Amino acid sequence: MKKILLVEDDLILIKMYVAEFRFNGFEVKTAVDGEEGLKLALEEHPDLILLDIKMPKMDGLTMLKNLRNDGWGKHVPVFMLTNLNDSKSVSDSMGSLAQRYFVKSDWDPQQIVDEAKTTLRIT
Amino acid sequence: MGKNTFRTILLNVVILLIYIASGKAGLAFASINPSASAIWPPTGIALAALLIFGYRVAPSIFLGAFIVNLTTAGTTATSVGIAFGNGLEGLVGTYLIRKFANGRYVFDSLAGIVKFTLFAAILSTMVSATIGVTTITLGGFAKAQEFWSIWLTWWLGDMGGNIVIAPLLLIWSRNLRIHIDFRKILNLFISFVGVIIVTTIIFQGIIPYAYLCIPIAVWIAFWFGQKGATATTIFVAIIAIYYTLHGLGPFAKEPSTNQSLLLLQMFLNIFSLTALTFATTSLTIKKAEKKLLQEKLEDEAMLVSIGEGIIATDDTGRITLVNQATCIMLGWSKEELIGQSVVDVIPMQDEKENVIAKESRPLTKVLKSGKKIATSLTQYYVSKNRIRFPVVFTLTPVILDGKVVGTIEVFRDMTEERAIDNAKDEFISLVSHELRTPMTAIRGLTSMILKGDYGKFGEKLKDPLQDIAISTERLIHLINDLLDVSRMQAGRITFSPKDLLIGKIIDKVVTSLNAIAQQKGVKIQMEKTPEILVHADEDKTIEVLNNLIDNAIKFTDKGTVSITCEQKGQLLTVFIIDQGIGIAQQDKKRLFGKFEQINSQQEGRPAGTGLGLYISKSLAIKMGGDVWLIKSEKGKGSTFAFSLPIVDES
Numbered sequence: 001m002k003k004i005l006l007v008e009d010d011l012i013l014i015k016m017y018v019a020e021f022r023f024n025g026f027e028v029k030t031a032v033d034g035e036e037g038l039k040l041a042l043e044e045h046p047d048l049i050l051l052d053i054k055m056p057k058m059d060g061l062t063m064l065k066n067l068r069n070d071g072w073g074k075h076v077p078v079f080m081l082t083n084l085n086d087s088k089s090v091s092d093s094m095g096s097l098a099q100r101y102f103v104k105s106d107w108d109p110q111q112i113v114d115e116a117k118t119t120l121r122i123t
Numbered sequence: 124m125g126k127n128t129f130r131t132i133l134l135n136v137v138i139l140l141i142y143i144a145s146g147k148a149g150l151a152f153a154s155i156n157p158s159a160s161a162i163w164p165p166t167g168i169a170l171a172a173l174l175i176f177g178y179r180v181a182p183s184i185f186l187g188a189f190i191v192n193l194t195t196a197g198t199t200a201t202s203v204g205i206a207f208g209n210g211l212e213g214l215v216g217t218y219l220i221r222k223f224a225n226g227r228y229v230f231d232s233l234a235g236i237v238k239f240t241l242f243a244a245i246l247s248t249m250v251s252a253t254i255g256v257t258t259i260t261l262g263g264f265a266k267a268q269e270f271w272s273i274w275l276t277w278w279l280g281d282m283g284g285n286i287v288i289a290p291l292l293l294i295w296s297r298n299l300r301i302h303i304d305f306r307k308i309l310n311l312f313i314s315f316v317g318v319i320i321v322t323t324i325i326f327q328g329i330i331p332y333a334y335l336c337i338p339i340a341v342w343i344a345f346w347f348g349q350k351g352a353t354a355t356t357i358f359v360a361i362i363a364i365y366y367t368l369h370g371l372g373p374f375a376k377e378p379s380t381n382q383s384l385l386l387l388q389m390f391l392n393i394f395s396l397t398a399l400t401f402a403t404t405s406l407t408i409k410k411a412e413k414k415l416l417q418e419k420l421e422d423e424a425m426l427v428s429i430g431e432g433i434i435a436t437d438d439t440g441r442i443t444l445v446n447q448a449t450c451i452m453l454g455w456s457k458e459e460l461i462g463q464s465v466v467d468v469i470p471m472q473d474e475k476e477n478v479i480a481k482e483s484r485p486l487t488k489v490l491k492s493g494k495k496i497a498t499s500l501t502q503y504y505v506s507k508n509r510i511r512f513p514v515v516f517t518l519t520p521v522i523l524d525g526k527v528v529g530t531i532e533v534f535r536d537m538t539e540e541r542a543i544d545n546a547k548d549e550f551i552s553l554v555s556h557e558l559r560t561p562m563t564a565i566r567g568l569t570s571m572i573l574k575g576d577y578g579k580f581g582e583k584l585k586d587p588l589q590d591i592a593i594s595t596e597r598l599i600h601l602i603n604d605l606l607d608v609s610r611m612q613a614g615r616i617t618f619s620p621k622d623l624l625i626g627k628i629i630d631k632v633v634t635s636l637n638a639i640a641q642q643k644g645v646k647i648q649m650e651k652t653p654e655i656l657v658h659a660d661e662d663k664t665i666e667v668l669n670n671l672i673d674n675a676i677k678f679t680d681k682g683t684v685s686i687t688c689e690q691k692g693q694l695l696t697v698f699i700i701d702q703g704i705g706i707a708q709q710d711k712k713r714l715f716g717k718f719e720q721i722n723s724q725q726e727g728r729p730a731g732t733g734l735g736l737y738i739s740k741s742l743a744i745k746m747g748g749d750v751w752l753i754k755s756e757k758g759k760g761s762t763f764a765f766s767l768p769i770v771d772e773s
Contacts, residue, residue, distance in 0.1 A: 012564045016571065023576050054556055083559035084552050105559040105599050108570040 002120055003027045005046035007037030009055040020109035034058025038066055045072060048116055053082045064097050077119050135183040138172050142187030150195050154381040157196035158259050159273045161384035163280035167288025169213035170243055174227040175296050185210040201262040208254025216247030227293055233403055248281035276381060283388040286395045287360055291353040314343055318355055322362040326372035333373040333390050340394055344401035352398035360391050434532045440465050440486055452536050454507035470505040485518050493527045495519045513537040547613040558602050566595045604734035611741050618660040622770045625695055626652035629686060632668040640676045650687040655695050656770040659746045667739040671699045671763050679703035696766040706755040714752055715740050
């Protein structure tokens with residue numbers, strides 16, 4: 001069973017994504033800010049990280065930069081989830097640190113699950 | 124009798140009396156012939172009167188000349204002839220001065236003095252001399268062999284009248300007030316006494332060198348201007364004539380009184396013209412200095428009031444001029460900046476606080492190339508107290524005779540504008556995030572319920588849930604479009620143009636919309652697109668094509684949506700042709716407006732946001748192209764066009 005780490009500060013969205021990923025057979029761990037997310041990522045070594053950007057304590061971009069400094073963290077696939085501006089301007093500023101950038105409101109949870117399965121080569 | 128007529132008559136009477144008095148005085152000096160005098164003030168009086176008061180005083184000149192001559196020598200007939208000559212002399216001189224030499228303001232320029240001498244002193248006086256001497260010769264009052272000697276006396280006498288008397292009257296008549304600075308009163312007194320003493324010494328014969336008077340003329344002209352020069356001429360003339368008539372002075376040694384007076388007259392002409400020339404030159408220089416000062420003050424006032432910084436440099440990059448705004452922004456005083464090298468006293472940094480080297484400074488480039496630089500990229504200046512602030516500037520070379528002799532820089536502190544831009548960005552981000560987050564939950568959870576993730580639900584709930592999903596979708600699109608419009612209006616949309624094969628982009632969009640088209644039974648037909656490269660932002664191009672083709676599908680119930688391309692000049696145009704419901708004539712104007720929806724829900728079509736075409740057109744224009752409606756007919760379909768610039772192979 002593949003493990004997903006969801007780092008998201010909105011509780012309703014956490015419930016929604018956790019439900020969808022669990023319905024699709026994933027194990028899901030959650031964190032509500034970048035600081036907790038980074039700690040959990042380095043402890044749990046998930047197969048994929050879904051990372052919100054705008055969060056308290058430590059935002060998603062800072063967490064990702066710190067993650068990429070770690071030997072394991074350098075390689076873990078990350079999907080950035082954002083509702084800020086447009087995904088292109090976010091991806092432009094991030095370079096290639098994350099695998100994908102999604103504007104949350106434009107994607108159904110199932111669509112994100114499908115993208116995760118493609119990335120993790122799950123049929 | 125009208126007021127004006129009365130004034131004219133009065134004027135003529137006054138001038139008549141003055142003419143007669145001065146004429147009788149002038150003819151008192153006549154020796155070669157009773158009607159010809161080497162000293163003839165009336166000519167100058169007549170010319171001045173005609174220039175100041177106009178041709179309406181001509182009768183007084185004619186009558187005055189007639190009376191003077193009738194009461195001195197000759198018959199009525201000769202007096203009429205002489206009067207005619209004298210009058211005509213005045214009229215001719217006046218006409219020429221008015222037409223070619225600025226009228227009564229003839230002495231306002233050096234050119235005017237030259238023209239006055241030619242037209243009034245030399246030419247017009249020949250008229251009077253010729254007519255007058257001819258009249259008295261024909262009348263038997265002069266011998267034929269004396270014609271030219273009398274003519275010469277007549278001519279020079281009239282010339283003297285114009286050169287000595289007319290300038291005095293014309294200049295003093297403009298403003299009788301004398302502006303004397305009390306500090307200059309001593310100077311005036313000494314000068315006045317000096318004139319009398321020197322002229323007396325010369326014309327008493329003590330030091331009989333007449334041209335020693337000239338320095339006096341220069342002195343007076345310099346200190347007291349045209350009024351002083353003309354008044355001094357009169358004083359010198361009176362003293363000189365007095366002593367010459369008494370057989371004293373440098374001109375009294377001639378065989379006849381007439382010859383002495385003629386030589387004196389020529390001297391007085393030279394004296395008058397010299398004094399006048401110096402005075403006018405001095406006046407011209409003072410006027411020019413005043414004008415320059417005024418312009419300098421105006422420029423300074425303008426510089427002070429301009430909010431942007433202005434720096435002028437010489438060809439070595441040293442500062443020659445700064446305005447107040449520059450001093451305020453940089454914290455340096457004017458005195459601290461003038462003479463300093465710009466690159467030394469005003470450090471420039473880039474975004475990362477690296478100091479920009481002298482060779483890379485725009486000033487250095489402008490001085491070298493002679494080409495203007497206008498930068499929209501923000502650089503930073505560092506002020507005296509080490510505060511850096513963002514600037515945009517325009518740097519223009521000053522070129523003289525093909526060489527760069529300096530530069531002018533106009534710059535602006537962008538701190539406030541940056542803050543406003545940042546505030547706009549923050550606002551857009553905030554709105555974007557706060558509106559979209561709850562929409563994400565609504566959309567996501569609705570789709571999960573409809574999918575059955577939360578178990579079965581009553582059949583009755585299916586439609587309402589689907590309606591919630593559709594409405595949510597609409598709201599999300601509206602939010603996205605509004606954010607796009609906001610970013611566009613704030614100038615915050617970034618474009619990353621690159622060379623794109625237009626055929627591939629169209630294929631991509633058509634592929635993504637094929638499913639929707641097929642559901643409706645609409646066929647998308649693509650003409651083979653030419654292998655043409657366009658220069659555009661890929662995502663924005665896809666967005667525009669998506670909008671146009673999606674619209675075509677949305678408004679077509681059955682039939683085909685065709686896509687063709689055409690290259691024209693430097694643009695490639697994509698045509699989207701549908702066989703849909705078309706657009707009514709009255710709606711075409713509103714097509715590209717904001718929030719304009721045409722033929723939508725009223726005709727059972729999914730409602731858009733009314734921003735799609737507005738956004739598409741704005742994006743296309745920003746990329747150097749356009750979106751427009753080629754044609755449309757209700758019930759027959761529409762053709763839209765989308766153009767983009769072709770890659771310039773050169």
